[in-house]
Amino acid sequence: MMKLLILGCHSATPRENKHTTSQLLDINGSMFLIDCGEGTQMQLRKSKVKFSQIKNIFISHLHGDHFYGLIGLISTFRLLGRESPLNVYGPKGIKEIITLQLKFSKSWTNYPLNFHELSSTQSECIFEEDGIKVETIPLDHRIYTNGFLFTSESEKRKINTAVTDKYNLSPFHFSQLQKGMSINLEDGSIIKNKFLTLLPDPPLKYAYCSDTLYHEPLIEKIRKVDFLYHESTFLEIHSELALKTKHSTALQAAKIAKKANVKKLMLGHFSNRYSDKQVFIDEAKIEFNNVILAEDLKTFMI
């Protein structure tokens, strides 16, 4: 199960009801925070998220609208009495920025704060635990930037109901079957797992790509993902500005989605110059039909 909560999906500067980038990805109950613009902790409170559930934070790049809220969140964890470790994955420099501020405020965290600094321009696997894997997606922006590919391998075998319906099985039996175990019936007979189950679901994949210029090399990395978030700061009428600032247009995001043959595309990182967001959908649909808009404080099933 993957559930994506958009905490902020606007670019540049935060405004009332227009928060800068942050997302909370829930994979089978494990919470991954992706980027952390100013005010993210307030958005988390509004969403009634339990702060202690966040164990891993991924920062794409060191532009303010993607990480100025990180130091505040780290400080708040301390004030809330956090004891469990926090892992921060982000570009080289992030450790220096955070620790400098902790130094001057004499507010060292009383929980382990582990930095995993990134500097490779090649995709690398940076997290692997409980069937969940996170790999970087190198992007092309004004400064060193990574997107992130989240993969969740399903470990549970699927129940073959066409067969199990013939038996009178208990919930305990079903739980055993999902784990790959064979079961003992009351009459003493044993039925092997393979006769009652099917292979687990294919892995679920979520790709987060922000911020980036139209960048075809990333296509290979995100091919056929279930859900792609791709920035679309601009519309085509501002394509020159997109090029200059190394951002994408809605049409370009859709081209990437189409070429990578993804199942669904979400657009976000909108410039504040556009009041009507429907135009982003209209423009993207020229290339790719299954497209939706990110929206602050809204949750999406992947």
Place this chain on the structure above:
Amino acid sequence: MMKLLILGCHSATPRENKHTTSQLLDINGSMFLIDCGEGTQMQLRKSKVKFSQIKNIFISHLHGDHFYGLIGLISTFRLLGRESPLNVYGPKGIKEIITLQLKFSKSWTNYPLNFHELSSTQSECIFEEDGIKVETIPLDHRIYTNGFLFTSESEKRKINTAVTDKYNLSPFHFSQLQKGMSINLEDGSIIKNKFLTLLPDPPLKYAYCSDTLYHEPLIEKIRKVDFLYHESTFLEIHSELALKTKHSTALQAAKIAKKANVKKLMLGHFSNRYSDKQVFIDEAKIEFNNVILAEDLKTFMI
């Protein structure tokens, strides 16, 4: 004229409708920002403040709830195309923190950003312009902290209406009189300024004291000010916690106000543990009667 807009008056961590410390002081149209907790730029937008009007920012100390919003505001000024200089007054270290973040984001400001770093433990005058003076008020907190005393000298002489009512004077005449000039009447006669005016109003004084332990040495500096903001993070029931964290209680703030013989006291920097703020007033009134509560997004005339 002094007008104080409270942008945030809560301590520790920002929550919805409970913003951390920031205030905007308007002295005859000049805007002074005092402290800048996370999300201050969003509070400024809600208050419809014109960002370009802010030319001077005063940071009391380097705890997050007083300055984590500064880097975001500085970045937003750049994105808004600011050209006029910005002056930041704050503890030694503030320049390193801000410039490190600008370095990693490759986002140097295209307006002059001047840091005035403070390290003296004695009161000093750090700003003087157009009859407005700002002096530091050394406080006693866990890290190096200053309050700020704002003094506005009125340069305009007061019209002595008991006398001017005898003449048929124009608005232009009144303007000349306020500037200290003598006036020419239509019949050719001259009336000297001193016969028509009184001395200017005494200077207006606003003292900002946050964060601090109960600290009697500051009394001399704030004697008889028109308006004192003094932190009261806690109530007396938590006086041990106040001592341990080097904060004040409402009663202690009132004692300072009484001993300094100030005209009015405002309490703020409330801990999130108290839902009913009226108790702060009740406790303070034991020592000092003219006391009010700070409130986010509310404006007060000084």
